[in-house]
Amino acid sequence: MTIPEIHVAPQVFWTIGPFEISPPIITALIVSLILITLAIIVRVKISLIPNRLQLIFEMLISYFLDQLIIATGSRKRALKLLPFVATIFLFLVIANQFTLIPFVSSIVLGEVLLFKVPAAHYSLPIALIIMGLGTAHILAFLFHPIRYIGNYIKIAGLFKARSFKDFFMAGIDFFLGLMDIVGELAKFISVSTRLFGNLFAGEIVVGIISGLLFITQFVVPIPFIVLGILSGLVQAFVFTTLTMIFMSSTLNSVRRAEEY
Amino acid sequence: MDAETFKLLAAGLCMGLGAIGPAIGEGYIGGKAMEAMGRNPQMADKIFTNMIVADAIAESTGIYSLVVALIILFVV
Numbered sequence: 009m010t011i012p013e014i015h016v017a018p019q020v021f022w023t024i025g026p027f028e029i030s031p032p033i034i035t036a037l038i039v040s041l042i043l044i045t046l047a048i049i050v051r052v053k054i055s056l057i058p059n060r061l062q063l064i065f066e067m068l069i070s071y072f073l074d075q076l077i078i079a080t081g082s083r084k085r086a087l088k089l090l091p092f093v094a095t096i097f098l099f100l101v102i103a104n105q106f107t108l109i110p111f112v113s114s115i116v117l118g119e120v121l122l123f124k125v126p127a128a129h130y131s132l133p134i135a136l137i138i139m140g141l142g143t144a145h146i147l148a149f150l151f152h153p154i155r156y157i158g159n160y161i162k163i164a165g166l167f168k169a170r171s172f173k174d175f176f177m178a179g180i181d182f183f184l185g186l187m188d189i190v191g192e193l194a195k196f197i198s199v200s201t202r203l204f205g206n207l208f209a210g211e212i213v214v215g216i217i218s219g220l221l222f223i224t225q226f227v228v229p230i231p232f233i234v235l236g237i238l239s240g241l242v243q244a245f246v247f248t249t250l251t252m253i254f255m256s257s258t259l260n261s262v263r264r265a266e267e268y
Numbered sequence: 269m270d271a272e273t274f275k276l277l278a279a280g281l282c283m284g285l286g287a288i289g290p291a292i293g294e295g296y297i298g299g300k301a302m303e304a305m306g307r308n309p310q311m312a313d314k315i316f317t318n319m320i321v322a323d324a325i326a327e328s329t330g331i332y333s334l335v336v337a338l339i340i341l342f343v344v
Contacts, residue, residue, distance in 0.1 A: 202327070242320055245321075
């Protein structure tokens, strides 16, 4: 029985200033390079009669554009969010499947694997969600500061109250607004933990199954690897969808109904 | 029993009990989606994507218990 050691924190190769260079960071950088080359290739070969690669990307982009139009309520705002959301999806799809490329998962530097699924370390999901939802919150604040704060600290109702019953309802509203702050913080944790948990669990299951007995190294992990591929794709999709929905709901919360 | 034993027991119980709720929820969502797809096969694609999203949300308590189990095992 040689179950591999399980590390929650990534192992650090070397440090450059305050940055620790670890397997997930190297993988994430390489995935970014792949994405940039893909983007350049698609952009150079763009034509009125699309080739296969262009068709795939057009399909993806029109799908996310449609979803964003439903979520934000207008094509103009959807086009503003589209690059960010679509990039997160492409990045996660490639990053989650990156270690499936043959021989990539057996390159070793020192004693440590050089490439690991970056989303299986908590830093990447939390960074992505802070980027997404943080941007949405800052934009909403800049767009209409008073209405943004008023969404969470609902003090206006207390002053408008004319009777005791009104005052009571306004008080309840005020506390519900304070609860919304907790709810907003919980979104950050729940969305990022979902991505992290699924990929990390997939990695651990394959590791444990292949380390269980000598025989189980060969054929037995295959169904679990297939499950891992599926959950990687699904989680990339779900992460993108949830980021999209939460971003647009935050941005829409500072708009009045007549501005639609 | 010493503290290490309790840790392993707690992690196992946490994951096992935490998996009950998501299992029920996902089964219900999947069953309802199948029903809807059977009734209206043209909508199957749309229902399927919505089902996946709903599944992922129903799964969150399972994921929370996984994280708690990991914290119990590796951090505490």
